[in-house]
Structures are given as structure tokens and as C-alpha cells.
Amino acid sequence: MTRRDIEFGAEGVTLRGWFYPSEAAGESHPTIVMAHGFSAVKEQYLDRYAEVFADAGLNALVFDNRNFGDSDGEPRQEIDPWQQIRDYRHAITYATTLGEVNDDRIGVWGSSYSGGHVLVVSAIDRRVKAVVSQGAMVDGYRNLRRLVRPDFLGGFRAQFDADRLARFNGDAPATVPVVDENPLAPSALPTADSYQWFTHSGSTIAPNWRNEVTLRSVEMFGEYVPADFVEYISPTPLLMLPAVDDVLTPTDLAIETYERARAPKRIEILPGGHFDIYTDGFAQSSALACDWFVKYLVG
Template sequence: MTKTIETQRAYNTSRRRLMQGTGLAVAAMSLLPTMTVKSALAQTSDWDKVFPKSETVDHQKVSFKNRYGIMLAGDLYLPKNRGSQPLPALAIGGPFGAVKEQSSGLYAQTMAERGFAALAFDPSYTGESGGEPRNIASPDINTEDFSAAVDYLGLQGTVDRERIGVIGICGFGGMALNAVAVDKRVKAVVATTMYDMTRVMSKGYNDGVTPEQRAQALEQMSRQRWVDAENGTPAYQPPYNELKGGEAQFLVDYNDYYMTPRGYHPRAVNSGNAWSQTTPLSFMNMPILTYIAEISPRPLLLVHGADAHSRYFSETAFAAAAEPKELMIIPDANHTDLYDRMDKIPFDRIADFFGQHLA
């Protein structure tokens, strides 16, 4: 996958098909050839992030297994001037369809600059992490990925295992909340520009899917399983994020991040690659925020852009969560602004939040 962005764009189809109207466009997806992805954990030693390397942070490639035996690839960021005492630590994942070289890595490096040990990881089946077939997702396994990152951090001599927090971005914001509800080792959690992927896949944007549309999507994906079983490999959705004109603004925003030098990365699902056609199946009847109140009494901070199409996810989650909780709305910010806009992401507030609750 060494094509330039321009070449990549030339064969992409519109991301409108991902969740257009109902959020279940998988029902209309055509078959694509099996994707070829390099074997898991063939990690590059080069600095291949979409953000510049900090001179005040040490970086190293790491790997660790989750509870399902899948080997995950991560980038561990540590402050250079860290002294001899164990550090508070953060496990960081997201956005959905992104890799650790993008937003989660930027968050991790920035939090390391503020004195935290920070681990950005690729979820199972994506990026440099293990798992076959490639580019599939699971609300259960991806929730587990956060706890596996906590496992890893708690075994490091540089980390105080009683001072571990979690940051989830976009679709992995919802996974993070689900993980922290069940994993009582985590002392505090932040979710930025959060998506509840089980809600949007099962109900569509703004819960607009009808029972008939849901049944139709499930019918097609169920039958697609026979096709995949016969072929011995999954079919994939069309590549994401080419614009043809007339798309909703949030799709334009996604393109501006994932398909330009701002955020493009060849391993990211969202940078001209695709999820399998049957990926939504496991999300359709598993609402991951059912037990969000059980994060309490540990503190929760939700951060969302005032202009984000996804703002309602954080507002709904905030209403369902128990105290202590905080919802921070960032003026003049859309969904993807909180991926990488340093003037929009409230890193000072996030650092203060963890500084207080991981003390």
C-alpha cells in the first residue's frame, strides 16, 4: 500500500455508502476482492506517524496479547524527564477505522509531554495488530483490547498500576466507556468526539432506521455469510472516503482528515480501505453503553465539538452516566477537529482531569 493519496483516491468509492440514510449501507454493498494486508506485528521501525515527533518524549514499539490470544501492536510514549518514580498511565484507542499512527498516537504523545506514560494501540484485526481476517471489528473484542492495554501497562516498571486511566476517541470512545464499566482497575476515563458504534450501526444516524430497514440489512448480511463461507474469505465494503459531490458536511470532514496529508495513513481502514461486509452483524444487538452508570464512582469526562454531527452520542451517554461526570462542549469544533486540531482539543483540561483523579 504505497500508493500516493491521489492514486488512492482514484479507485475509492464514496463513503456515503457506509451509513447513508439508515446507517446500514452494508445492505447495498457489492463484493470486492479480498484485501491484502501485511502480516500482523511486522512493525515498522520508522517514524510513520501523521504528526511530528516530540523532542521531549521517548517512543518505543511494543506488543501484548489480549484475552482472546490476539497480539496487539502499540506505541508507548514516555516523558524523557520522568525521574525514577512510577508514572500514571493512559491506554488510548481510536477513532473507529483509524490506526495508532493517527489521532490516538497524537493524544498519547501529547499526554506523555504532560507527564503520563501513554500507550496508543491498534485494535485487533487492524493496523499492525494481529487477527485474521483483516479489517473486521467486534464490540466485545475491541472492548477487550482496552483491558489488554491496561494489562500491559500494569506490568511495566515505569507505571504505577493503581494510577491507570483510559482515553477513547470517536467509535473507540464508546468502547472505552464499555471497558471501564467492567474493568475496575481503571481509575478515570475520557471519551472525546464519542460514537456509540452499536447504536449507529443498529439504528442509523439519529436513530432513523426503521424495523423494516433493520430486517433487510440483517437478511442481506446473514446471507452474505454463506457467500463468505463458500469463498473461504470475507467480502469487503467499497473503500471509504472519496467524495463525488453532494455529500453531507461530516463526510467532507472525514475525507479532509483521512484522505489528505493531514491524516492519511495507508494502514487505516478509513484511508481508502474497508471493513468486511458482515462487520456490522455483531454490533446490531449489543448496546455497549447499557452499563455506563457502573463507571461510577470513578470519574468520567466527555468532550465533544459543538458543531459535531455526533454530539448527540455524548449527550445521551452523559445523561445515562452517574456522577461524577462532566460534559465539555468545545465551541466551533466539528467531529474531526478533535482528532488532531491542537487549538481545539482541550489537552490542558484532560491533563488536569487525569492529574486529579490519578493522583
């Protein structure tokens, strides 16, 4: 599999990633634009999905979100969901400048936090002709309240307010770990499977992943509700792939969001938990996504 490093401008910030050219014959092909979820970098299994797509005759354009991995951007380790949505659109624009890309056959793929992003992107950007959203974070307001004990929420709000005042006075943004071995310790993603997946993948395949995000990233997570856009995706074909035992981005919220979407749409509920999608469930999740894109982008 041949891939090449890419970089492109995004409102003054350089984003970097990989381009996987289609293995099919011909000069231009449908292209899937891909980025990762909350704090993750492209090395955390996105190469495997891109390879499946390229083998099936699709180009794949994979990039690190701004402020993370190989991409530029400040402050480092800060996640602004709306900026990441704009960067998906910058990546689509960049893709259309490449000779290998068929401008009329663009798909977007997202997972976890970016699984929510692609719901928004496909609703507002009609260059997108097919979308796959796996393990999606669909409602940050409700999701945060599933992850954080009610008696801890007041403490979080106090930290957000103190950080806002400190930034106003010129201090650097406060940070918190993405994960912690103790689920009751302060962290952005306080589940046992989050700790296991991030620490394992970070130590084995993604050494540039950092266990840190700005506190403001958690605040913005709780303000972000991509489900509000799902009714506007149609007529773009939507495939949603929630996991049956997802405790990080709860399964019932994803199913509820899917029910609000209009046709053409399909849902497949995958076995296991949130992170099994990338590992034990990779063959199934990648095949379903690939088949969806081939159906609607290749025909």
C-alpha cells in the same frame, strides 16, 4: 520525546503499539491506555495526544486494534467491538507488568468508536481509575439509523444476510469501503467529513490505513450500545467530550448518555464537527483530557 515500540499478547494475537514514558521524575507513573476508533490506526493523531500526556507526567500506552495497522489478527479489517474491549483490558494487563507503571493509577482514553469502548471498559474493569471519552459512539443501533437513509436499511439487511450465508458456505467475509466521496455510495461512514479526514490523514500521516472493513463490521456496529453501561462507571471519574456539530456520532446521543451517568462526571462540548477534535480543536481536547487525568491520577 522518547517512545519505544511495544508488543503484547492478547489471547493468541500479538498487538503492537508505542509506549511513551512520563517526562516527570520518579520510577513509576500513572498510565493512560489508548486505542483508536472505527478502522483508524495509531498514526492518525494518537501520537499527539500521547505526547501531551507524557509531558504532563503521565505514561501513555498506544496500540493498534487487532486486525488493523501494525497489530496481528484475522480477518484483516474486521472490527468486533467486544473483542476490542477485551483488547483494552489485555493492554491494561500488559501495562501493569512494566516497571514504569503505577498499577493503581490506570486511565483509559478513547475517541469515536473507542470513545464508546472506554465507557464499557471503565464500567467493568475496576483497575481503571479515570476515563476520557471524546466524540463517542454511544448507541450503534440508533447511530446507524442516523447515518443510513431509511429506504437503504432494507438493502443493508439483505447484504448482511447474504454475507452470513456466504461465510457459512466457506467464503471470505464481504468488505465495504470505510468512506466514499459520494455519501450515497455504499460505505461504512457515509459523511463528507469522514471522507475528507480519512483520505487526508491516510495519504499524509498514516499510509497503513486501508479504506476497507468487513461488511460484518458494519453489522456489529449496529448491534453495539455502550451507553447501556454508563450508569455503572461511577465511582470512576468520567469526562465526556462531544463535538457540538457532530454528524457522525450525533451530539445529542452523547449528551443523553452523559445525563444517565453518575458522579463524578463532567462534560465539555467542543466546537466544530467530529474530526475537528483531532485537528483545529486538538489543543482544547488534549488539554481537557490531560487535566482530567492529572487531577484524578496524579492528584
